Amino acid sequence: MEFIVLALFILIAAAVNLTKAVQIDDTAYLEMAKAILRAPLHPLSQVINWEDTAEPVFNLNQPLFIPYVYALLIKGFGESVVVLHLFIGLCSALAIIVFYRLATDFQTRQPLFLTGLFALSPSFLPGQNLMVDIPLVTFWLVFFWMILSIEKEDHKKYMLAAVAVAIACLTKYTSLVLLPIFIISILYRRHWRALWSLGFPVLVLTIWSWFNFLDFGAIHLFGRPTPDLTLQEALVRAISWIAGMGSVSPFALSFISLKRNDSANRNVLLIALASGEALGLNMIFSNQTQIAIYWIVFIIAGVFLNGYILVILKRNVIEARKMGNGTDMVQEFIIGSWIFGTFLFTILFSPFIAIRHIFLVMPAVLLILGRHLSKYGMVVSRECISFGLTAVLGVSLAISDYYYADFYRTYAYKIRQDLPQAARVYQTGHWGWQWYSIKAGMIQYDTQNSRLQIGDFLVVPSFINNQQISPQLLPQLREVQRLDIPAPVATWLRTMNTDVGEGGYYSFHFPESTPWRFSRAPFEFVIFQVGK
Numbered sequence: 001m002e003f004i005v006l007a008l009f010i011l012i013a014a015a016v017n018l019t020k021a022v023q024i025d026d027t028a029y030l031e032m033a034k035a036i037l038r039a040p041l042h043p044l045s046q047v048i049n050w051e052d053t054a055e056p057v058f059n060l061n062q063p064l065f066i067p068y069v070y071a072l073l074i075k076g077f078g079e080s081v082v083v084l085h086l087f088i089g090l091c092s093a094l095a096i097i098v099f100y101r102l103a104t105d106f107q108t109r110q111p112l113f114l115t116g117l118f119a120l121s122p123s124f125l126p127g128q129n130l131m132v133d134i135p136l137v138t139f140w141l142v143f144f145w146m147i148l149s150i151e152k153e154d155h156k157k158y159m160l161a162a163v164a165v166a167i168a169c170l171t172k173y174t175s176l177v178l179l180p181i182f183i184i185s186i187l188y189r190r191h192w193r194a195l196w197s198l199g200f201p202v203l204v205l206t207i208w209s210w211f212n213f214l215d216f217g218a219i220h221l222f223g224r225p226t227p228d229l230t231l232q233e234a235l236v237r238a239i240s241w242i243a244g245m246g247s248v249s250p251f252a253l254s255f256i257s258l259k260r261n262d263s264a265n266r267n268v269l270l271i272a273l274a275s276g277e278a279l280g281l282n283m284i285f286s287n288q289t290q291i292a293i294y295w296i297v298f299i300i301a302g303v304f305l306n307g308y309i310l311v312i313l314k315r316n317v318i319e320a321r322k323m324g325n326g327t328d329m330v331q332e333f334i335i336g337s338w339i340f341g342t343f344l345f346t347i348l349f350s351p352f353i354a355i356r357h358i359f360l361v362m363p364a365v366l367l368i369l370g371r372h373l374s375k376y377g378m379v380v381s382r383e384c385i386s387f388g389l390t391a392v393l394g395v396s397l398a399i400s401d402y403y404y405a406d407f408y409r410t411y412a413y414k415i416r417q418d419l420p421q422a423a424r425v426y427q428t429g430h431w432g433w434q435w436y437s438i439k440a441g442m443i444q445y446d447t448q449n450s451r452l453q454i455g456d457f458l459v460v461p462s463f464i465n466n467q468q469i470s471p472q473l474l475p476q477l478r479e480v481q482r483l484d485i486p487a488p489v490a491t492w493l494r495t496m497n498t499d500v501g502e503g504g505y506y507s508f509h510f511p512e513s514t515p516w517r518f519s520r521a522p523f524e525f526v527i528f529q530v531g532k
């Protein structure tokens with residue numbers, strides 16, 4: 001029975017992603033893969049246009065493990081998005097299976113219920129794409145599965161954990177947060193002979209840094225830009241994170257209790273409601289009422305979820321200390337550090353907040369809540385409602401994102417076909433639109449280097465991250481056509497805030513843009529021609 005249900009979760013995840021168009025930052029990773037094929041030993045020195053002009057790949061500050069995998073797949077099968085999505089589908093399947101094993105080992109009575117909340121969640125299904133986040137969470141899950149299941153000094157598990165950390169660090173530098181967790185878990189358990197396993201990720205990062213130096217003369221790991229954070233901006237990021245977590249967690253309903261003997265649950269709920277009220281009043285007084293209802297609902301769910309997690313962790317630590325249970329103590333430390341370390345790293349070092357950042361901690365959230373649920377029992381009707389809402393929102397957002405990405409795939413070819421075939425057609429805009437518009441025969445506009453001539457066309461999508469048009473070119477542009485295309489019904493529950501020009505699910509910021517929202521805003525393209 002478990003195998004059939006897990007297979008169903010895997011099939012649903014594959015179904016919403018297998019034939020999906022290139023979306024959002026997928027294009028950047030595909031361009032990195034092409035750079036690797038051009039110069040396998042000097043990939044970071046190659047240039048791609050991901051802002052206004054062509055710049056070296058090392059400016060993106062992303063390690064290249066997954067782009068190297070993509071380069072191998074492209075070398076073997078051509079630029080087949082389906083083949084690349086099959087690889088992501090394999091990673092999704094592994095993530096689901098490993099999470100199920102974690103839920104089984106982590107003293108939960110309902111591992112399939114928790115696995116369904118993970119696999120069908122709004123943080124998982126829409127975000128599969130070709131970015132690195134699904135492979136990344138897979139490596140993280142393997143790491144935590146190993147170190148959470150260690151009871152005695154098991155060198156095989158420590159080595160597997162070390163390999164997972166090393167690959168995770170070469171997938172995304174956020175994984176550096178795993179190293180202190182790894183070290184402290186070894187020291188706390190006093191498994192002194194396991195310290196040697198730390199040498200593997202250190203060796204891998206040293207080789208990677210040496211490779212960087214040979215490539216472009218610097219260490220890539222140390223080139224990560226740090227946001228210039230004020231206290232106010234850090235607070236805004238924290239609000240965005242907490243609300244973002246609430247926006248993808250309808251399953252929080254499973255843990256609300258109004259029983260008189262559960263004062264902690266009730267108090268956390270009251271604090272969450274008060275937080276929502278305070279946030280709503282702040283947005284009303286600052287004349288930001290258009291999307292206030294989203295932020296209010298999201299912050300209530302997020303504050304409740306995070307507050308209740310803290311309550312459970314505190315209870316579990318106190319109980320483990322009283323019982324003298326060292327195994328439980330180290331498990332609580334590890335899983336608490338999983339959440340707090342990722343939160344802290346994202347707030348301090350990430351250029352923005354996105355659901356894919358929050359996704360990294362959702363397995364830990366579910367494991368904590370799931371173990372609590374096992375202790376206090378389930379209410380079948382409530383669990384069905386929370387599971388249904390989670391699955392419906394996850395699938396709906398995944399379908400919406402599928403059609404959103406497909407829209408730009410379709411119109412890239414349509415627009416180019418409708419313009420004179422002999423004319424040179426330039427385009428601005430990145431994300432999936434960049435990939436398909438260039439494939440359709442358009443030329444990517446470069447703010448500094450492009451030299452458009454009289455008669456050339458320039459296609460500008462209105463709600464995509466665009467290159468800045470050169471001030472010298474602007475006076476020569478005359479609008480020849482504006483396409484306002486009604487939004488397909490499937491995109492009304494939208495991951496992208498196109499009407500405010502923000503990335504939504506892929507980059508949101510309180511109070512300007514929400515992780516998702518209802519919107520019927522049309523899609524728009526403006527076509528210019530260069531005149532005298």
